[in-house]
Amino acid sequence: xxxxxxxxxxxxxxxxxxxxxxxxxxxxxxxxxxxxxxxxxxxxxxxxxxxxxxxxxxxxxxxxxxxxxxxxxxxxxxxxxxxxxxxxxxxxxxxxxxxxxxxxxxxxxxxxxxxxxxxxxxxxxxxxxxxxxxxxxxxxxxxxxxxxxxxxx
Numbered sequence: 387x388x389x390x391x392x393x394x395x396x397x398x399x400x401x402x403x404x405x406x407x408x409x410x411x412x413x414x415x416x417x418x419x420x421x422x423x424x425x426x427x428x429x430x431x432x433x434x435x436x437x438x439x440x441x442x443x444x445x446x447x448x449x450x451x452x453x454x455x456x457x458x459x460x461x462x463x464x465x466x467x468x469x470x471x472x473x474x475x476x477x478x479x480x481x482x483x484x485x486x487x488x489x490x491x492x493x494x495x496x497x498x499x500x501x502x503x504x505x506x507x508x509x510x511x512x513x514x515x516x517x518x519x520x521x522x523x524x525x526x527x528x529x530x531x532x533x534x535x536x537x538x539x
Contacts, residue, residue, distance in 0.1 A: 395527035398427050399534075406534045413538035417508070418448035420531060424512070425450035432492060433513040437464050439506055444468065447508060455488035462486035467497035468506040473525035477518040489513070496520035498528045502539040 402423050410416035417436045425434040435449020437458060444458040444465060458464055461484030467474045476495045479485045492513035499506040510532060514520070 392523075392527070394427060395524075395531075398423055399527065399531055401427075402531060402534055407537075410538065413535060414448060416535050416538050420510070420535070421448050421450045424531070428512075430514045430516065430519045431512055432515045433489065433511070435511055436500075436508050437511060438508045439468055444509065451513070452489045452491070455486060458486055460484070463495050464497045464509045464511050467499045467509045471499055471501060471504065471506055473498045473522070473529065475520050475522055475525065477520070479513075491515050493517050494519045496524055496528065498525060498532060500532050500535060500539075502536075507539060 402420060405419050405423070406416045410419060421434050421436065425431050433449065433451030433454065435451065435454060436447035437444035438447045442459065446454045446456050463474050463476050463479070463482060463485060474497045476482045479492055479495050492515065494514045494517050496512050498510045500508040500510065510528060512520070
């Protein structure tokens with residue numbers, strides 16, 4: 387990750403902390419705030435949003451970007467993140483077995499699960515229109531940002 391991106395994540399975290407901690411009325415409002423700020427401040431984000439775990443499916447939650455798949459089931463990057471309870475980085479979505487293409491313009495992706503008591507309750511999904519826009523270095527700052535949501539779980 388470039389120093390510029392690392393510094394941007396730090397600034398985004400501080401901005402979100404000021405907007406969310408003790409101020410968001412509930413989880414949905416906090417998620418929407420996370421999406422709005424990340425999408426506006428991270429120029430490589432094409433789609434930034436949450437999917438909520440509902441049984442063995444994922445249902446779309448707050449997001450910024452093009453129209454999303456409303457339900458994900460049977461595979462994909464987000465479901466892999468839920469199953470493994472770990473961030474999944476995909477440099478080229480066309481090479482990911484079972485990728486679910488909600489928008490054909492998406493070319494790379496990162497999915498980071500939101501955990502409660504060791505169980506995934508949602509996943510933050512970010513797509514880019516360019517290949518290889520995410521690395522494992524993006525996972526830690528995004529996990530830290532998701533930590534701001536823990537009081538609302």
